[in-house]
Structure formats: C-alpha cells, structure tokens
Amino acid sequence: MSTLIILIGAGLLVPLFFKGNMLIAKYIAAAAFGFAALNVYMGNGIDMEYFTLTPDIQLLEIVVLVVLAATMMTFGGFERPLISQTLFLGAASLALLETNNFLMYIVLFEVIAIISYVLGANIRNRKNAEGAIKMFIAGATASGFILLGFAMFAMVSPSFNYAELTVHGNFTLVAVGIMLAGIFYKLTVVPMHGWAGDAYAQVNHAAAGILSGVIKTVVVIATFKAFYIFLQAYLDTTVLIFSFFAVITMTLGNFMALFQKEVAKVLSFSSITHAGYMLIPFAAIASGYSYTSLVYLAIAYVFMQTSVFLILNDLRREAHIKSLDDLRGLYQRSPIHAILFTIQLLSLAGVPIMAGFISKAVAFWAGVDAGLWPLVLVAALNSALSVGYYAWLIKHIYFDETDGYNTSKISISAGSLLGQIILLAGTLYFGIFATPIFLATGF
Amino acid sequence: MMSIELIFGPMLLAPFVYFISRGAEWVAKWAALALFVGLLVISVDMYQALPADGGFLVLGDYLRVPGFDYALTLQVDALSVAMLILTAALLILVVFTSWEEKMQASYFSLLILFAGPIFGVFMTTNLLWFFIFWEMTLVPMLFLVGIWGGERKVYASIKFFLYTHFASMLMLVGFFLVYKQTGQMDFMNIKEAMIATPALIWWLMFIGFAAKLPLFPFHTWLPDAHVEAPSSISVLLAGVLLKMGAYGLIRFVVEMMPAETQHFAIYMVILGLTTTLFAGMLAIYERHIKKMVAYSSISHMGLVVVAIATVTYDGLSAALYEMIGHALVISPMFLIAGWVHHKTHTWYMDEMGGIMQKAPYVSAIFVLAGMAALGLPGTMGFVGELTIIVSAIKAYGWWIAVAALASLISAGYVIWAVRRAFHAEISPIVAKSKFDMSAPEFVALVIYAIVIVLFGVYPQPIFDVANNAFAMFGGM
Numbered sequence A: 001m002s003t004l005i006i007l008i009g010a011g012l013l014v015p016l017f018f019k020g021n022m023l024i025a026k027y028i029a030a031a032a033f034g035f036a037a038l039n040v041y042m043g044n045g046i047d048m049e050y051f052t053l054t055p056d057i058q059l060l061e062i063v064v065l066v067v068l069a070a071t072m073m074t075f076g077g078f079e080r081p082l083i084s085q086t087l088f089l090g091a092a093s094l095a096l097l098e099t100n101n102f103l104m105y106i107v108l109f110e111v112i113a114i115i116s117y118v119l120g121a122n123i124r125n126r127k128n129a130e131g132a133i134k135m136f137i138a139g140a141t142a143s144g145f146i147l148l149g150f151a152m153f154a155m156v157s158p159s160f161n162y163a164e165l166t167v168h169g170n171f172t173l174v175a176v177g178i179m180l181a182g183i184f185y186k187l188t189v190v191p192m193h194g195w196a197g198d199a200y201a202q203v204n205h206a207a208a209g210i211l212s213g214v215i216k217t218v219v220v221i222a223t224f225k226a227f228y229i230f231l232q233a234y235l236d237t238t239v240l241i242f243s244f245f246a247v248i249t250m251t252l253g254n255f256m257a258l259f260q261k262e263v264a265k266v267l268s269f270s271s272i273t274h275a276g277y278m279l280i281p282f283a284a285i286a287s288g289y290s291y292t293s294l295v296y297l298a299i300a301y302v303f304m305q306t307s308v309f310l311i312l313n314d315l316r317r318e319a320h321i322k323s324l325d326d327l328r329g330l331y332q333r334s335p336i337h338a339i340l341f342t343i344q345l346l347s348l349a350g351v352p353i354m355a356g357f358i359s360k361a362v363a364f365w366a367g368v369d370a371g372l373w374p375l376v377l378v379a380a381l382n383s384a385l386s387v388g389y390y391a392w393l394i395k396h397i398y399f400d401e402t403d404g405y406n407t408s409k410i411s412i413s414a415g416s417l418l419g420q421i422i423l424l425a426g427t428l429y430f431g432i433f434a435t436p437i438f439l440a441t442g443f
Numbered sequence B: 001m002m003s004i005e006l007i008f009g010p011m012l013l014a015p016f017v018y019f020i021s022r023g024a025e026w027v028a029k030w031a032a033l034a035l036f037v038g039l040l041v042i043s044v045d046m047y048q049a050l051p052a053d054g055g056f057l058v059l060g061d062y063l064r065v066p067g068f069d070y071a072l073t074l075q076v077d078a079l080s081v082a083m084l085i086l087t088a089a090l091l092i093l094v095v096f097t098s099w100e101e102k103m104q105a106s107y108f109s110l111l112i113l114f115a116g117p118i119f120g121v122f123m124t125t126n127l128l129w130f131f132i133f134w135e136m137t138l139v140p141m142l143f144l145v146g147i148w149g150g151e152r153k154v155y156a157s158i159k160f161f162l163y164t165h166f167a168s169m170l171m172l173v174g175f176f177l178v179y180k181q182t183g184q185m186d187f188m189n190i191k192e193a194m195i196a197t198p199a200l201i202w203w204l205m206f207i208g209f210a211a212k213l214p215l216f217p218f219h220t221w222l223p224d225a226h227v228e229a230p231s232s233i234s235v236l237l238a239g240v241l242l243k244m245g246a247y248g249l250i251r252f253v254v255e256m257m258p259a260e261t262q263h264f265a266i267y268m269v270i271l272g273l274t275t276t277l278f279a280g281m282l283a284i285y286e287r288h289i290k291k292m293v294a295y296s297s298i299s300h301m302g303l304v305v306v307a308i309a310t311v312t313y314d315g316l317s318a319a320l321y322e323m324i325g326h327a328l329v330i331s332p333m334f335l336i337a338g339w340v341h342h343k344t345h346t347w348y349m350d351e352m353g354g355i356m357q358k359a360p361y362v363s364a365i366f367v368l369a370g371m372a373a374l375g376l377p378g379t380m381g382f383v384g385e386l387t388i389i390v391s392a393i394k395a396y397g398w399w400i401a402v403a404a405l406a407s408l409i410s411a412g413y414v415i416w417a418v419r420r421a422f423h424a425e426i427s428p429i430v431a432k433s434k435f436d437m438s439a440p441e442f443v444a445l446v447i448y449a450i451v452i453v454l455f456g457v458y459p460q461p462i463f464d465v466a467n468n469a470f471a472m473f474g475g476m
Helices: A002-017 A022-041 A055-074 A082-098 A102-120 A126-156 A169-186 A194-202 A205-233 A235-258 A263-283 A290-319 A335-348 A355-369 A373-399 A414-432 A435-440 B004-020 B026-049 B078-097 B104-123 B127-136 B138-148 B153-182 B187-193 B199-212 B221-228 B231-255 B258-285 B289-309 B313-344 B360-374 B380-396 B398-422 B428-432 B439-457 B460-469
Strands: B057-062 B072-076
Touching (some): A002 A082, A022 A055, A055 A205, A055 A290, A055 A435, A082 A102, A102 A169, A102 A205, A126 A169, A126 A194, A169 A205, A194 A205, A194 A263, A205 A290, A235 A373, A263 A290, A263 A355, A290 A335, A290 A355, A335 A355, A335 A373, A335 A414, A355 A373, A355 A414, A355 B127, A355 B153, A373 B138, B004 B026, B004 B072, B004 B104, B026 B078, B072 B078, B072 B104, B078 B104, B078 B231, B078 B313, B078 B460, B104 B231, B127 B153, B127 B231, B138 B153, B138 B231, B153 B199, B187 B231, B199 B231, B199 B258, B221 B231, B231 B289, B231 B313, B258 B289, B258 B398, B289 B313, B289 B398, B313 B360, B313 B380, B313 B460, B360 B380, B360 B398, B360 B439, B380 B439
16 A cells, blocks of 8 residues: 555655756656555555455566656656656556456556546647547547446456456357457557557657556556456457457558658557567467466566657657658767667567567467467567568668758757666566566466 | 676677777777687687587576576587687687778677677577577677668668568577477477477478578578678678578587488478579679679588588588688688779679789689689688588489589689689779788788688598587497
8 A cells, every 4th residue: 555655645746846846856756666666576565455466466566667767767848747647657557457356457447548648638739639639539439348348247247356257158258358349449459559550659759658668568467367267268269369369460560660751650550569469478378378478578568668769759859850761860969869779679679688589489489388389470470570660760770871951969868868777777687587577477 | 617708798898898999999999809819719618628529518507497498508519619619710800801990989899799699609509598699690780781881781781680580580480389399498408308390390490590591592681781791791691690500400400300300301402402503603693793702602501501411420520611611711702802892993893804913912812712612622612512522422322413513613603703803904993993901901811811721631620520519420
C-alpha cells in the first residue's frame, strides 16, 4: 500500500511546482518512482485482498518504475502536465500487475485507459488533437467490447478470482472472444491497429513513449495472467487464433513501417510489429516457457521502445526533427543521440547482444517448444525483414550527409542523458543476463 | 588462460578508445594494433595449450541460466584456434593497411569492436551464444562498409546486412529445433545426444552457413559488399567473415550431424562445384578489377565446400588448408586492386595497363598472389587445390576431377587480368597517375607474399593443425 501512497501522493504534490521550477517537479517525480521501486524491491506490495506480489510481478514492477523514473528525467518544459499523470499511471500499473481478480483487472484496465487518454490529450497543435481523438474513439470502442464480453462472462462465473475462474463451454468462449477483441485494440493487434499507427506518431512523443512502451507492456502481462485459464482450456482455438493474429500483425506492421517517411510513424509501426511478437507466447501457451518469454519480451520492449520515443522527443524539441530526411547526418550533429538511438534501434531489430534479441529468441524457443515451428519461422523472417527499416534509419543517421541548411549541433540535457543511460543499461543488462527473468518466473 | 576477457574486453574497450581518441586520432590506431598483437600472442599460446591428441581445451563456463541451456561455454580445439590465429593475424595486417584511413577514431574503434564477437564465434560451443556473436559481427561491418565504402556503399552495406541476417534467422530456427530434439544447446552434448536429424534441421542450418560462405545461389551480396568496402575491410570480409561460414559448416553441420551430412553431401558437392565454375566464369567476364577478385574469392570458397562435403579426414584438412590459403592469397589481391583504383581512379582493367612499369614491386606481389590463386606450385594455392581435388576423387570417383577446371578458369582470369592491367602498354590514365604506397601498407603486402610462399613450400604446420582438429575423422 505504501508504494501506492508514495506515487499518488507525489502525483498530487507536483502540480504545486508547475508554475515555478520545472526541475523540482521532475526530480520529485523521479525520486518518487525510485522510492517506489525500492519499496517494491523490499517486497512491499499493495497487500490487500485481490492483490498479490509474486517474484515475476516484483521484477516487472521494478522495471516499469525504473523506466518511468528515467522517463521523468528526460522531460522538458512542454511535458510538464504529463508528470502527475505518469505518477498516477505508475500506481495504476502496479495495481493492474498485482491483481488476481478479474473484476479488478477490468476496472484497472479502464483506469489505465483513461489515464492514457489524458496523457494523449497534452495538445499543442492540430496534429496532437487528431491523434488524441483517434486514440480516444478507438479506446472507447474497445471499452465497449470489453464490457460486453465481461457482462456475458459475469453471468456464468461464480467467482472472479483468477484461481477460481471456471469455463462454461462455448458461452465462455464467446465472452472471452469478445473481451479479447477489445483488448486487441489496446495491444494494437492487426486489424485493430488502425488508430495506433497515427496516434503514436501524432501525440507528444514523450506520451507516445509511455503509451506504446509502458502501458502496452503492463497490459499484455496482466492480460496473460487474467486469461491464462481460458487460453489453456481452449488450447486448439488459442493456438489457431493467436498464431493467425501474430502472423498478420508482424507482417503487416513490418511492411507498413517500410514505407513510412516520418520517424515517429516508423516507430509506431515497429510498436505494432512488436505486439505481433508478443502474441507468440500466447500461441505457445502449451510450452512451459511461454510466460517467461512474454515477461522477457515485455521487459526488453519497455526499455527500448520508451527510449526510442524519448530520443525522438529530444530531437524534435531541440532540432525539429520529424521526417527521415531530417535525420540525415545526425551523427555529425549529435554523436551521443546518434549512438543511443542506434543501439536501441538495433535492439528493436533483434540484433544481439541487446535485450531485443534474446527476448525474441526466448519467445521463438517457446514457440518451437510448443511445436509451432512454422510460426516461429515466419516470426524470425519478419524479424530479419524489420532490419530493413531500422537499418534505413541508421543509414540516414550515419551514411548520409546533412542537407546543408540543418547543420547546427544538437545538445543533450543532463537529465536526458541520465535517463537514456538508465534505459540503455536496462537494454544491455537484460541482453546479457537472462538469469533474473528465468528465476523470477519460476525456473 | 584468458577466455571471456578476450570477447568482452574488446567490446568494452571500443567505446573508451573512441572517446579518448576523438581528440588524438593516433591513439586509436596504436590501441588497435596493441590489442590485436595481444590477441595473436594469446591465440598462439592457446594453440600450445591444446591437448595433443585432439579434442577440446575447456576455457570456462559463464552466465548459466536456470532452466534454459543458455550458457557461455568457452572451449576451443585446433580448428577454432587456427581460426583465431588467422583472425588476429589478419586484424594486425588490416591495421597496417588502414594506416592512413580517414576518421581514425571511429574506424579503429569499430575494428576493436569487431574483434570481440569474432573471437566469440570461434570460442563458444553453445549454439545460442555462437549465434549471438555471429550476428554481432555484422554491426561493425555495416558501419565500416557504409561509412568508409565506395560510391554505392549504402546499397552494399544494407544489402549485406539484410541478406546475411535473413539467412541467419533460418539457422536460428534450426538451432532451436536441435534444442527441441536433444534438450541440449551445447555442441559437445548435442553430438552425444543426437540420434537422427530431420532433414529440415540440416537444410535450415546449411542455408544459414551457405549464405555466409557464400554458395551459389546465395552469393549475390558478396560482389557488392566486397567491391564497395574499403580494401582493408574487403580483406576482413573475405579472410574472416567467409571463414565463419566455412567454420560453422564444419563444426555445426559436419561434426554435429555427420550421418545427415553424408546423406546430403552430394547436394553440397553440386552446389560447391556450381559455385566454383560459375563464379570463375563471371570472373573471366569481369572488367572491374575488384569484382574480378571478389568472384575469384567466391570460386575458391566453392572448392572449400567440395572438400568439406567429402566428410573425410583428407577432405576436411584440405578444406582447412584452403580456408587459410584463400584468406592469405585473396587479401593482397583485394588490397592491390583497391590501391590501383585509388591511384588511377578507375576500376576497369582495360583502362589500366603498364602498371608494372611504374610500380614494379607491388605489381609483382599481385602477380604472385594471382599465381597462387590459379594454383602455381610453390604457393599456397597449389597445395590447397591439389589436396582438395585428390580428397574429392578419393571420396567421389574420377568425375569430380572437373573441379580441376576451376584451376584452368582461374588461370584464364588471372593471367588475362595481369596482361591487361599490369603489363601491356602504359595507358594514359596510368601515365599521369602517381603510384606511391605508405610503408606500413607495403610491409603488410610483403608479409602476405612471404607467407604465401612459405606455407606453399612448407605446408606441414597447417596440416599439423588439421591433424589435431580432425583426429575423429581418421587422421594420419
């Protein structure tokens, strides 16, 4: 409980400093996340009925809190209103991760959805507004589906505790299907991805980093826990449905990313593609490695995806970089940004030795272990294809010269540098050391 | 004995060297040289520590993960140490031949960064870590080709990266299928546990390695990458990266799945022969001097595959000899081809002519390397091609002697190239060019020339290594 109090308390406190020195607000928030992470590390969960703190969730929470703390440090003046929202989001994320009750899952899912609309609604121009509206409408539709499915499910289930969920033949199957349709919107699974490609690119990049990085990670883990019993119960359907959606999400995400001209759009579609990879552990539910691989994918993803959007936010703020052409010669203008960006992009592309590779490798192994090698083959080839657009970004950064009029150096603030170094450390640490994740998930 | 430090040391050192030498560029060059000399000394030391009767020298076991056979197991045998020595030696020579490269801080830091994973490739026996290092070598290469390359560097570097990455992914799926079947990820344990391999696994892994070698029809990335790369990097691509493919083929296909390999060997022979003859024909046709060398390189790697496909002691020793020979013979050819372009600003041999008169020593080294490529007795090329053809005839019968055509074809393109570019009348372009070469570069070329002749006349040291490496296939 104390963790929630720290986060919510800080969230209520920081607006007092918005008018004065932004740095104070920023570092109060970062410190709150730091204390919260320490508190979770010491084993203090929410400690109420319907919430349990297991080692896997403990690890995930620490990762999420550290990533949010790093995110805080990179914020500039324009991101001021996001600070308290992010603190509330942190609290809601912990609750969603720890819950063991289906009703709480649905409620907290909605809480996070609402916070995400507010994050998106940090509007400065028409484009931001368009993105925020798209996200809101898609999110509201998704909520409708989820509530409909949940209402059907509630009719037949005697209890909502995960351990006591029961399956009532095809009726539950339909209810679960409808709920998943709604959740797929949030996870940006093709064909429910339409809003994300635009919204992630159009809202403020820092908010997009939190939306596409942190929120997606939290939601995907909570969903796996909540639906585990149904996925097991309808094994054949699970394999069929999730393999199908995994393949089309990865493939379409990749192909769309290849044709984008804006950096933010490339990153948005890369986020959609990663949702496809995250469906592999769902399809491989029969393997003992499925949950481990999902946790690994989520942890790797939250570091790298948040980091790339925050770097882009820095570049937009300092040098108005938007399109791929603006990236030309970035290495000459800011070697630090260029190197950080490159490492995280290569990690997203699944190039060793970063976390992006080994997390995918464990997911592929879970797939092979469950006997789904054709799915894994498609995923592996998709992963190779994705190098096409990541390498294309790298090509602009290093191999192209600047176009002449945009040659000014780009500076990096101390806060940004510190935040990015924390995110980089996570990407590299989990790329080399897999043991913490395997231990936390019961190996 | 040092082990994990050899891999992660250079990787950690690279960023430091980069940031320190941004102000004083010479630091990077000397740091790289010192590191590579150190690596060579340690590799030679490792060779002396190997068990005399073949088998592996265990160096350590790190980063073990519970429940997942993912541990950085480091152990080397004669084959891997031979590759380590070759790599370290080539890296030293590459420092010499890049002595006057531009943007030295980043160039040499990338070379240092490359040294770590390439040592990892040859040192680990864990499939997943092997894959990790295998893929990591691509990253510094992407930048080295993409930043320091020729006119079409962007196309070449990204094509190289994508193409080989694609093939590697097939290999990764193959590795996981092996893990699924045996429950083991370590080469040593797999060899014991593997009873019968499904054809699927064999093909997935074979294609992964074949694209790196490269074998026809997966070879199309190579001419682009090798031509556009700066010459010293072409040396690394041909001398080290292609060897990774051959090494992987021997270790993880032939040694791990000998029965399956024997079953599919005929396809390997056919692909190897096709590659040799096809690439040789293309080399004859080529006017572009560096492309000609690149095709010659592919052609020789085809012969290596023919030798590997015999799955006999003789064939594998011949393959190892040719792998080393190819690295040492093709490197001076690449270097001189790049140097000639640098001086004359043309790639086309029919626009050159008479270089011999203006730069006799360097031209003589090209001629020597060319003669080695076509298999002149007294050079490494002769011993390599002869042993390959003899071992292949022993394994497959007389028809395989068509491989000797490769020698004939290479005589065609080498002699014609020498005739057009180095002899003949002095062309106007050559007449107005100045052919000077920095001392370190020249020293490196002379070293190549000496080694080509030395091991050509006295090949025993390499066959001693082979004897140790392939003892399980019979031995002498």
